[in-house]
Amino acid sequence: MTIHDLHDLLDERSSGAPGNARRMAEIHRRIRRSARRRLAAGALAGAAVLVVAGGLLQWPGDGVTRTTPLTSATTGRPEALTEPPEVFAGMGRVAYGRYNLSGTITRLDVTPQGPDSAIVATCPAGFELLQRTPLAGTRLTRCDTRGGKPAPVPVTPPGEFLENGGPTRLEVAILPEGVAASAYAAIEFGSTSPQAGVDRTSIKLEALLAGQPRKPADWSVAVYSGTCTDRRWCVPVR
Amino acid sequence: MRGWADYTAYVEARSPRLLRTAYLFCGDWAQAEDLVQTALAKVWRVWRRISDQPDPYVYRVLVRTYASWRRRHWHGEIPTDFPPEVADPRDAMDAAVDRAVLWAALGRLPARQRAVVVLRYFEDLSEQAVAEAMNCSVGTVKSQTSKALAKLRIDPGLTVHVPAREDLS
Numbered sequence: 001m002t003i004h005d006l007h008d009l010l011d012e013r014s015s016g017a018p019g020n021a022r023r024m025a026e027i028h029r030r031i032r033r034s035a036r037r038r039l040a041a042g043a044l045a046g047a048a049v050l051v052v053a054g055g056l057l058q059w060p061g062d063g064v065t066r067t068t069p070l071t072s073a074t075t076g077r078p079e080a081l082t083e084p085p086e087v088f089a090g091m092g093r094v095a096y097g098r099y100n101l102s103g104t105i106t107r108l109d110v111t112p113q114g115p116d117s118a119i120v121a122t123c124p125a126g127f128e129l130l131q132r133t134p135l136a137g138t139r140l141t142r143c144d145t146r147g148g149k150p151a152p153v154p155v156t157p158p159g160e161f162l163e164n165g166g167p168t169r170l171e172v173a174i175l176p177e178g179v180a181a182s183a184y185a186a187i188e189f190g191s192t193s194p195q196a197g198v199d200r201t202s203i204k205l206e207a208l209l210a211g212q213p214r215k216p217a218d219w220s221v222a223v224y225s226g227t228c229t230d231r232r233w234c235v236p237v238r
Numbered sequence: 239m240r241g242w243a244d245y246t247a248y249v250e251a252r253s254p255r256l257l258r259t260a261y262l263f264c265g266d267w268a269q270a271e272d273l274v275q276t277a278l279a280k281v282w283r284v285w286r287r288i289s290d291q292p293d294p295y296v297y298r299v300l301v302r303t304y305a306s307w308r309r310r311h312w313h314g315e316i317p318t319d320f321p322p323e324v325a326d327p328r329d330a331m332d333a334a335v336d337r338a339v340l341w342a343a344l345g346r347l348p349a350r351q352r353a354v355v356v357l358r359y360f361e362d363l364s365e366q367a368v369a370e371a372m373n374c375s376v377g378t379v380k381s382q383t384s385k386a387l388a389k390l391r392i393d394p395g396l397t398v399h400v401p402a403r404e405d406l407s
Contacts, residue, residue, distance in 0.1 A: 001340055001391065003359060009337050009344075010360035014258035018267055023253055023275065024246060030279035 084120045084222035090229025091116060095170075098220040102127060102174045103212040106221070111167045114226035123174050123219035130180060130208070131221075132171040140180050143219075172221045173209055180208055245285050248292060249278055256300065262356040263304045265345055277303050297363070297371035301353050308349040343390050351386035358383055 020026075086093050095108045110117070121129045123143035132138045253274055260270035260277075277300040281292065288295045344352060350372065357368045358379075365383075369376045 001336065003387075005337070006340065006355070006390070007359050009340055010262055010356065012337070013341060014261050014360065017254060017257050017261065018271075020271060023271075024249055027249060027275050027278050027282075030275055031282050034279060034283075 084122060084220065088118060088120055088222070088224040089116075089232075091118060091224035091226035093222050094225045095223040096220065097172075098218075100216060100218050101214045102176065102217045102219075103209050103214045105171050105173045105206075105209060108170045108172070108221065108223060109167055110170055110223045110225065112225045116228040117223065117225040118228070119170065119172075120222045120224065121172070121174075121219065122222075124217050126177055127174045127217055127219070128177050128180055129219075129221075130173050130175060133168060142177065143174070170221075170223060174217060174219050175208065175212055176215070179212060241286075245282055252293075252296070253278065256296065259297075259356060259361060260300060260304070262360055263300075263349075263353060264307075269307075273300065273304055273307070294367060294370045297357065297361075297367075298373060301357075301372055304353065305349050340390065347386055347389060351382050351389070354379060354382045355386045355390075 084093065084096070092113060094113055095110050097106055097108055099106055119131060121131075121141065121143070123129050125143060127143045129141045129143060130138060131141070256274045256277070257267075257270055260273040261267055264270055264273060277296065280299050280303070281288070281296055284295070285292070344355065347355065353372060354368060357363045357371055358365070363371065365376050365379045368379045372379065
């Protein structure tokens with residue numbers, strides 16, 4: 001066999017192609033269909049970008065969660081993060097926020113529903129939760145874990161942080177363990193001086209967070225308010 | 239600017255030839271029609287950007303689409319316990335049988351080698367043009383062509399009987 005034979009064979013075998021008078025129309029239809037598909041895909045991608053951008057803008061910055069009791073349906077959560085219960089020590093949940101970054105302050109406006117209140121945080125191992133309220137000031141609590149997964153831990157017992165009768169703002173953030181201790185020591189012992197005239201409690205939290213990189217970490221905070229009915233958590237003498 | 243009118247004129251003028259090329263790629267007229275229409279529809283997206291000689295890009299899309307279909311689709315091979323009968327090269331085969339065997343051998347070539355053979359020996363493209371169409375180097379075209387031709391020659395059905403020395407004596 002020679003190249004010439006091959007050439008002849010290809011020519012011969014491909015001759016007698018069936019005609020197709022509608023070819024142009026069919027190609028046009030394919031083009032329109034392809035354009036529609038790409039348009040739909042683009043719209044879908046655009047919607048996804050908007051959702052992501054909306055999420056980034058709203059969360060986890062300085063947003064305020066109102067005191068309207070939230071249900072689990074309003075707060076999507078990953079499976080690894082255990083949602084705090086609706087009722088804790090007889091008190092109902094009045095605020096709940098879920099976040100995915102460390103090193104950012106989150107604010108929740110809470111209106112007490114009774115004489116007792118409590119904060120329950122769920123945060124991963126290796127982190128600490130910082131909370132600040134007008135009454136209790138800034139507190140630092142180590143995150144609890146069960147079997148390596150974040151688990152709820154009451155960080156402020158009932159009766160210790162909310163003033164009964166009026167709305168209170170709770171500010172919370174998480175940081176890697178040890179960061180807060182070393183930063184507080186630096187501030188307290190003069191290596192870092194807060195500005196004059198600025199509330200010392202306030203500058204500590206902001207100063208702490210300012211120098212910290214934001215890291216991915218799923219965590220949540222729930223606020224309970226009402227009348228404490230569990231002796232393990234209730235403050236015996238008010 | 240090349241618009242719809244130019245595109246339509248190009249499709250009407252070139253699609254019959256492209257259909258033959260596509261048929262030589264896949265060996266089925268219906269699939270060839272599908273292949274050509276798919277490739278030409280893809281070409282329209284970039285019609286304004288491609289040069290006044292759209293053939294190289296059209297060939298490239300055609301080859302790429304064909305290769306991707308070959309990867310995804312079943313090609314009709316049927317496993318069998320016994321190899322197909324091989325023509326006895328010592329028989330006096332007429333030209334028609336010869337061509338049928340060559341056609342069958344061509345169908346057994348890998349997709350890229352088959353594309354190289356078709357573009358080189360049916361479309362009469364230069365090695366450089368084939369390289370552009372296949373998005374590879376000229377060296378690759380040469381090696382693929384060489385392998386393809388070698389396979390066609392050494393295909394059992396095409397083996398030419400060379401008389402042994404004792405037969406000649």
